[in-house]
Amino acid sequence: MRHAETVTFGGSALDRADTLRADQRALADAMSDPRSSVLALWRGRPLFAGPALDRLVRLPVGHAALDGAGEPILIGREDGCAVFAADISHWMPETAEEPSEDAEQRHPALPGDHAFRELRSSMTALGPRDAELAATARAILGWHRSHRFCARCGAESAAARGGWVRVCASCGGQHFPRTDPVVIMLVVSGPRVLLGRSPHWPGGMYSLLAGYMEPGECMEAAVRREVLEEAGVRVGAVRYLASQPWPFPASLMLGCLAEAESEAITLDPAELEDALWVGRTELLDVFAGTHPLISPPRAGAIAGFLLRNWLADRLD
Template sequence: MRIAETVTFGGSGLDRAAEMRGDAARIAALWRSSTARVLPVWRGKPSFAGTSDLGWVGTGLPALADGEPAIFLGMDEAGPRFAIDLSAWQPEDGEGPAQGSFFDASEQHHPGLPDGHRFVELRGVMADLSPRDAECAATAKGLIGWHRSHRFCSSCGAESAVAMAGWQRTCATCGAHHFPRTDPVVIMLITRGNRVLLGRSPGWPEGMYSCLAGFMEPGETMEAAVRREVHEEAGIRVGSVRYLASQPWPYPSSLMLGAAGEALDAAITLDPKELEDARWVSREEIARAFAGEHPEIRAPRRGAIAGFLLRNWLADRLD
C-alpha cells in the first residue's frame, strides 16, 4: 500500500539515535543542551499546548525534577527530544482521570508547567498532530507505560532499574536485561464483493463499529492470525490475505498490522464473548457513515487505522 505510512503515528523520520543510548555522558550533555526539549506525561496523558501541539518544555524546568528518569526519544532536526513521567504528581483539587469510561475527556494542569499546558487523552487529538509530534507522543506513551508495568525483573522478581536512556531495564540482583515489548495485533479489512465486515465489542459507545482485530499468537503468521481471529469471532472463513499498513498503537503497547482478506462465505456466527454484533456493510453505507448520515453506524475515531483502511477501501486506494 503506497500510502501506508500516512496513517496516524506512522513514521515521521525521527532519528532515534540508538547508538547514543548507552553513552550516559553524551545523553547528559544532550539533556543540558539549549535546544533540548522534553514532553511531560502524566498517567498516560501527554502534555499539550493548544489544541494540536505537544507541550514541549525546556529540560531545566524545576517541575521535571519530581519525575521518573528521563527517556531519550531521539534527535529532531531542532535538537534532542526527551520524555518524562510525572505521574507521581497529585492534583490538589482532586481532579483526576475519568474512571470507568471508554474515553477520558478530563484535562489536568500541572502548576509547574507553563500556563495553557494540560494533560490530555491522546485518543481525542491524535489525528490533529503533526507526523513528528504523533511519533514522539506514541513513543513516549508506550515507553512510559512499559516502565510503569515492568518495574520488577521477570527472572528473579527483584526491582529493576532504568538503563540505556530509558530503552532498557536492568536487574542488579540477577543481571537480567529487559527490553520494551510490542504486542502485534492484526486488524482486518474483510470484504466480500461490495461489502466489508464490521463488528462491535460489548461496552463500546452506541453506533461504534470497526474492523475486526485480535492479538497474534506465538508461532503464528500474520495471515494465519487474520483467518483464525475472523473465524473465531464471526464464523467467517477467509481465503487470500495481504498486508496493507501498520500503526503503532500505544494503548498500551500494540503494533496494529492492517491486512485485507477475502471472505469465502457470508454467514455470520457470533462469539458473544468477543463481539456484541457483526454485520456486512456496503460501500454506500460506509460512505454514509463517514458523512455522519448513517442511522446506526458512526465513522471510526479519527486517527485509528480502522478508519484509514475503510476510507482507502472506499476510495479504491488499497494498492
C-alpha cells in the same frame, strides 16, 4: 499500499538515536545541553498547549514542572538536538480522583494554556512528528511503570541505555520494551466489507475485526483464526496493507486485506455483539454520519484509515 505511512502515528522519519543510547557521556552531555527538550507526561497524558490544546509541548531541561520526575528517557533527536520524555505522575493535582478521558490537568508551574490531556483527544490534530513523539513517549513510559520488577527473579530492575532496557542487578536479566502485535482485518466479499461490534462499545460503534497474534503464529494465520473465531466467516487470501503503532498501551496494529470465502455469520457472543456486511453506499453514509445504525469510525484509528482507502480504491 501507497498511503501506508500517512496513518496517525505513522512514520515521520524521527531519528531515534540508537547510538546515543549506549553512550553515557553523550547522554549526560545531552541532558545538560540547553538545546535539548523534554516531553512531560502525567499518568500517560502528554502536555499540550494552545487554545485547542493541539500542540505538543517541549519543555526545556530543568523546567520546574519536571522537579521530582524520574530519569528522563531518550526519545530521539530533532535537528541534532535530543528529545527526552519524563514521567511526572508523582505530581498530585488538587483533584486526586482518576480523571475522565476528556479531563484536562493544569500544572501550577506551567502557563494557563498548557494542560495534560489524553492523547486520543488530540492525536488527529498533531503533525506526523509530534504524533510519533507523543506515541513513543506514552508507550515507553507506560512500559517502565508496569515493568519495574524483573520477570526472572522478581527483584526491582533499573533503566539503562537511555531508558530502552531494564537491567536486573540481582540476576543480570535484561528486559526490553514490549510491543504487542494485533491483526486488524478489512474482510471483503465482493463490494461488501465485514464490520463488527463489541458488547462494551458505545452505541453505534462498529469497526473492523481485530485480535492479538499468538506465539508461533504468522500474521496470515492470525487473520484467518480471528475472523473464524469471532464471526464464523472463513477467509482465504490475506495480504498486508499498513501498520499503526497504537500506544494504548503498546500495540502494533497490522492492517490486512482478507478475502472472505463464506458470508454466513456465526457470532462468538463473548467477542462480538453484532456483525454485518456493509456495502460501499452504506459505508459512504457511515462516514457522512447519516447511517441509521452505524457511527463513523473513531478519528485517527487505523480502521477508519483502511475503510476510507477501500472506498477510494487506494489499497494498492
